[in-house]
Amino acid sequence: MKMPVTLNINNTTWNLDIDANATLLEVLRNNVLNQQSVHRSCEEGECGACTVLMDGKPVNSCLVMAASAQGSTIITSEGLMRGDELHPLMKAFVDELGLQCGFCTPGMVMSAYALINQWEDEELSDMDIRKAIEGNLCRCTGYVNIVNSIRRAKQAKDAGNWW
Amino acid sequence: MENRETRLISGKGQYADDLDFPGMAHLVFVGSPHAHAVIKRLEVDKALKVPGVLTVITGQEMVKYTNPLPVQANFKSKGWTWRLAHVYAMPKDKVRWYGEPVAAVVAEDEKTARKAADLVEVEYEPLAVTGNALEALEPDAPKLYDDWEDNKQVHLKFDFGEPETAFEEADQVMHIKTREGRVTGLPIEGRGCVANYNLKKDTLEMWGSFQTPYLARHNIAATLGMPEVKVKINAVDIGGAFGLKIHAWKENVVALASKLTGRHVKWFEPQKDFIVTGPHQRDVFWEGDVAFKNDGTLLGVKATVTHDLGVESTNKGIAALSIFPACSAVPNMYRWKGMHIEGVGAATNKSFYCAYRGYGKDKGIKFIEHALNQIARKLGMTPEAIRLKNYIQPDEFPYHQINSYVYDSGDYPGTLKKALDMANVDEVRAKKEQYLKEGKYIGVGVISAIEPAGVAVPNCQMGGITQARVQITADGTIEVHSDRTEIGQGSEASHAIIVSNILGCNREDVLVKPVTSDYIGQGPLSSRGAVYPASAVAKAAKILKKKVSQCAAAFLKVDEASLVMEGGLIFSSNNPDEKLTYKELAEKSYFFPGPRGLPPEILKNHDHLLDVTTTWYSPTTPDSGSSYTSFCTSADVAVVEVDIDTGATKIIKYAHVHDAGTIIDKQIVDGQIHGGIVQGIGEALSERLDYNEKGQLMTSSFSTYLIPTAVEAPDIEVAHLETPSPFTETGSKGMGEAPIIGSKAVILAAIEDALTPFNIEVNESPATPERVRSWIVAARKEQEESK
Numbered sequence: 001m002k003m004p005v006t007l008n009i010n011n012t013t014w015n016l017d018i019d020a021n022a023t024l025l026e027v028l029r030n031n032v033l034n035q036q037s038v039h040r041s042c043e044e045g046e047c048g049a050c051t052v053l054m055d056g057k058p059v060n061s062c063l064v065m066a067a068s069a070q071g072s073t074i075i076t077s078e079g080l081m082r083g084d085e086l087h088p089l090m091k092a093f094v095d096e097l098g099l100q101c102g103f104c105t106p107g108m109v110m111s112a113y114a115l116i117n118q119w120e121d122e123e124l125s126d127m128d129i130r131k132a133i134e135g136n137l138c139r140c141t142g143y144v145n146i147v148n149s150i151r152r153a154k155q156a157k158d159a160g161n162w163w
Numbered sequence: 164m165e166n167r168e169t170r171l172i173s174g175k176g177q178y179a180d181d182l183d184f185p186g187m188a189h190l191v192f193v194g195s196p197h198a199h200a201v202i203k204r205l206e207v208d209k210a211l212k213v214p215g216v217l218t219v220i221t222g223q224e225m226v227k228y229t230n231p232l233p234v235q236a237n238f239k240s241k242g243w244t245w246r247l248a249h250v251y252a253m254p255k256d257k258v259r260w261y262g263e264p265v266a267a268v269v270a271e272d273e274k275t276a277r278k279a280a281d282l283v284e285v286e287y288e289p290l291a292v293t294g295n296a297l298e299a300l301e302p303d304a305p306k307l308y309d310d311w312e313d314n315k316q317v318h319l320k321f322d323f324g325e326p327e328t329a330f331e332e333a334d335q336v337m338h339i340k341t342r343e344g345r346v347t348g349l350p351i352e353g354r355g356c357v358a359n360y361n362l363k364k365d366t367l368e369m370w371g372s373f374q375t376p377y378l379a380r381h382n383i384a385a386t387l388g389m390p391e392v393k394v395k396i397n398a399v400d401i402g403g404a405f406g407l408k409i410h411a412w413k414e415n416v417v418a419l420a421s422k423l424t425g426r427h428v429k430w431f432e433p434q435k436d437f438i439v440t441g442p443h444q445r446d447v448f449w450e451g452d453v454a455f456k457n458d459g460t461l462l463g464v465k466a467t468v469t470h471d472l473g474v475e476s477t478n479k480g481i482a483a484l485s486i487f488p489a490c491s492a493v494p495n496m497y498r499w500k501g502m503h504i505e506g507v508g509a510a511t512n513k514s515f516y517c518a519y520r521g522y523g524k525d526k527g528i529k530f531i532e533h534a535l536n537q538i539a540r541k542l543g544m545t546p547e548a549i550r551l552k553n554y555i556q557p558d559e560f561p562y563h564q565i566n567s568y569v570y571d572s573g574d575y576p577g578t579l580k581k582a583l584d585m586a587n588v589d590e591v592r593a594k595k596e597q598y599l600k601e602g603k604y605i606g607v608g609v610i611s612a613i614e615p616a617g618v619a620v621p622n623c624q625m626g627g628i629t630q631a632r633v634q635i636t637a638d639g640t641i642e643v644h645s646d647r648t649e650i651g652q653g654s655e656a657s658h659a660i661i662v663s664n665i666l667g668c669n670r671e672d673v674l675v676k677p678v679t680s681d682y683i684g685q686g687p688l689s690s691r692g693a694v695y696p697a698s699a700v701a702k703a704a705k706i707l708k709k710k711v712s713q714c715a716a717a718f719l720k721v722d723e724a725s726l727v728m729e730g731g732l733i734f735s736s737n738n739p740d741e742k743l744t745y746k747e748l749a750e751k752s753y754f755f756p757g758p759r760g761l762p763p764e765i766l767k768n769h770d771h772l773l774d775v776t777t778t779w780y781s782p783t784t785p786d787s788g789s790s791y792t793s794f795c796t797s798a799d800v801a802v803v804e805v806d807i808d809t810g811a812t813k814i815i816k817y818a819h820v821h822d823a824g825t826i827i828d829k830q831i832v833d834g835q836i837h838g839g840i841v842q843g844i845g846e847a848l849s850e851r852l853d854y855n856e857k858g859q860l861m862t863s864s865f866s867t868y869l870i871p872t873a874v875e876a877p878d879i880e881v882a883h884l885e886t887p888s889p890f891t892e893t894g895s896k897g898m899g900e901a902p903i904i905g906s907k908a909v910i911l912a913a914i915e916d917a918l919t920p921f922n923i924e925v926n927e928s929p930a931t932p933e934r935v936r937s938w939i940v941a942a943r944k945e946q947e948e949s950k
């Protein structure tokens with residue numbers, strides 16, 4: 001059964017006709033939206049590869065029914081780019097080699113973005129970072145360079161280099 | 164050119180799941196709910212009636228249209244036991260493990276295929292299950308393969324050096340038993356591919372998460388009965404592999420589906436299927452004796468390692484092959500008199516065995532490192548003292564180990580001492596008494612390891628020979644080809660660094676191409692990357708450099724010996740003002756090389772094309788039979804705290820010193836180290852593939868198969884030594900496996916040290932909290948009773 005849904009994805013409003021039982025992950029990856037940074041792995045909400053921001057909060061898009069996202073604002077990691085320019089957070093991942101195979105990365109980036117965006121304090125400890133990405137599994141990096149990337153991104157934000 | 168990381172992070176990755184072709188159909192497998200059963204009836208009619216379903220393939224079709232899976236390693240000739248099974252990519256009449264695919268549904272879209280897959284009806288007659296290696300070897304165990312005498316698939320026997328003399332000279336002999344649980348490498352991305360059979364040309368092309376496209380082509384072509392030249396395999400971006408994507412098995416079914424439907428067919432594996440029907444590793448029992456002198460001098464080992472290989476079904480012989488390094492790695496980095504090691508492999512009703520970071524080297528080293536710690540404890544030595552006493556010394560290289568390995572270089576004592584310093588071991592030990600008074604159980608683990616890297620073995624598909632091509636194109640940009648797929652380990656960046664360093668060109672002008680089956684080689688397995696492909700690429704670049712200097716000297720009319728190549732420019736040191744860019748050089752060489760451009764000798768020799776394809780093979784393997792060329796060294800020191808009430812282990816400090824010879828790129832090497840260490844920690848503490856008595860896998864998701872999260876993973880301190888290898892083109896050694904070898908052993912050693920008051924030998928992994936608790940409870944009971 002098809003049903004209409006309105007989603008704001010990376011600052012564009014879409015009126016979509018979707019399968020009533022489609023997940024947000026499926027809708028984002030489909031031929032129309034083509035958000036290929038949103039990766040599919042466990043489809044059970046356990047790995048975080050499919051993490052996107054829904055109304056500012058990181059969610060596992062494989063667990064969200066697209067129909068229930070009606071009217072919400074979704075940001076994927078593609079949405080952090082400014083044209084061809086990497087977001088300072090992404091730049092930090094590249095500089096610190098916070099990615100190896102890159103499969104967990106877009107989801108990781110979204111969890112990190114949510115963390116840094118809402119973090120008011122000066123101080124951001126490594127354990128704060130680790131806790132914020134606990135739901136994003138990475139099998140390649142051992143997380144060390146990911147933590148380094150996020151710490152560096154926080155410094156970028158503190159220096160006013162952020163959007 | 165945009166680097167790979169920038170491309171990936173901006174969402175331009177092209178992973179298997181991103182593949183999309185017009186008119187592409189989708190394939191979904193139907194798995195067996197039984198571990199061992201006869202297929203009585205298989206009904207596909209209901210599935211076929213679902214609108215959008217194109218076909219359903221079963222074992223019947225596999226037998227009709229394909230060949231049995233090809234043999235990949237065969238050591239029958241050596242007088243050892245080496246059995247292979249005659250199996251197809253899907254079985255016709257019997258299933259042998261939980262999840263084994265019995266049918267594949269092909270439909271217009273994945274959802275329809277999944278829906279129809281639920282409608283495939285299979286009637287099974289369950290058979291008795293063989294649950295583990297020890298059971299499998301019992302005389303009356305249910306047999307997996309009717310044409311085998313029993314379930315013993317492999318029995319290898321090795322005599323290294325003089326084992327008898329070693330035991331005659333011993334003051335003491337210690338009996339050691341260890342047990343490692345079954346694990347899987349579990350990249351976050353499952354396997355996946357698209358196949359396109361071209362009916363008009365009778366050709367097959369595939370794209371997907373192929374770690375070794377050249378081998379995949381050979382095996383898929385053989386299975387489909389096609390000439391290899393008509394098959395092409397392309398690796399796309401791969402979401403982690405660690406050895407788990409080297410084989411081609413379900414991919415054969417996808418290829419057949421394309422042939423039968425004439426459509427592009429895609430398969431992307433749900434993560435659960437990757438665990439249930441993916442390659443597994445470890446699952447070994449070690450038992451044996453170690454001979455030594457009262458002063459701690461090591462003499463010899465007599466031991467047997469028994470492997471639970473699971474089914475012998477998908478990559479014939481390659482699984483069993485990992486028994487070789489398990490046996491051969493036992494000597495590690497020490498001097499010995501002799502060893503007798505036997506490797507046994509039993510077939511059981513579990514998913515198949517294949518490569519995962521370590522591939523057996525880890526097993527031999529973990530066993531001997533555990534033994535050394537027990538001996539040290541018995542002799543009242545520290546773990547470092549016994550190692551320092553027995554190390555091969557820096558001036559003894561190249562060192563011919565008793566097992567035929569030729570160790571290239573290293574500073575074993577220096578590596579260990581550095582790690583001990585980094586972890587402040589003396590300080591921690593000095594406070595141990597105090598900690599105990601506070602009820603804190605703190606332990607220090609010390610492990611050192613070699614990493615045999617860059618494999619080449621006869622009698623199997625891991626033959627070694629590797630090809631590379633470096634071409635300066637007509638516009639001066641440079642393309643590099645090899646067998647080294649990028650699986651996140653920095654292949655592309657490393658190759659680009661090697662080539663730009665040798666040619667003095669700009670790194671941004673070098674493009675390392677995605678790997679296809681067009682170039683020969685077995686891919687980046689067994690830490691071959693920095694050994695074989697990197698050497699082949701370096702060799703090609705060096706030959707190319709000669710051509711560049713020949714041509715450039717002619718164009719610039721200067722003496723070849725005076726040429727300098729740096730920063731993308733070529734000039735004579737005698738006249739630095741007259742320069743050629745690579746673009747200018749290429750243009751002149753390709754398009755205007757005429758009589759007045761290049762000297763006749765160059766033209767006559769056809770030496771002017773700036774394109775070199777070459778191969779590389781180990782300088783040591785042919786004479787010594789050493790199946791590895793380089794031996795990276797590492798030392799791991801971990802400090803842990805064990806909560807004796809919960810059994811939980813917390814890692815307080817982790818120090819790793821690494822010597823991989825000349826470092827191509829430190830950031831990449833460090834990344835490999837971090838990742839390997841954390842995988843090893845998972846193996847030591849939490850990862851376990853648990854089968855129930857019916858042979859069903861109970862831990863088949865991320866919530867039950869527990870890989871470390873960011874919170875569980877520790878901070879890791881890394882330091883390097885750089886002892887170049889004399890046997891590779893770049894001085895670099897293969898790396899990437901040492902970290903997992905050391906970490907899984909060192910965590911257990913540290914737990915054992917923390918539990919010293921209970922006198923517990925930690926010889927079983929994973930050391931889950933429940934298991935640690937049970938050890939403590941048992942030890943307390945024993946202590947009570949002895950009172």
Ligand code: FES
Nearest residue numbers: 043045046048062
């Ligand atoms: S795919 Fe959504 S959490 Fe794993």
Ligand code: FES
Nearest residue numbers: 100101104138140
């Ligand atoms: S970079 Fe490969 S899973 Fe994280």
